Amino acid sequence: MESLASKKCVPCMGGVPPLERSKVDELHGEVLDWQVVSYKKLRRTYDFPDFRTALDFVNRVGEIAEAEGHHPDILLSYGKVEISIWTHKIDGLTESDFILAAKIDAMDNAGS
16 A cells, blocks of 8 residues: 555645545554544644754745645744644645645654
C-alpha cells in the first residue's frame, strides 16, 4: 500500500462530502501524532527551543504547503508551532489533509 507521504494532495473544488468517520479513523493510523478534532480538523503542536528554530520549521512547512497546493493554518509563537489542517471548502477532512500531515511528519522526522 502506498504511504500517505508519497501521495500528492488533490485540490478540492467543493461539492464533495467530508470523509466518513471510519475513513478518518483509518487514515489517522498513519499520522498518530496528529489530533483529530471533531472529525473536521487535524491539529498538532510542535515545541522548539527558541523562536528562530520554530520559524525555520514554519518556513519548511510553508514550502511543502506551496508544493502541494494545500495550505494549513499555522500559529507561531516563541518555541511553539501549532498546525491545523482541514479542507476549508467542505469544512471537513479529505485524504489530502492526511497527506499533508504525513508530509510534514516525514519532513520533521528527516530533520531537513
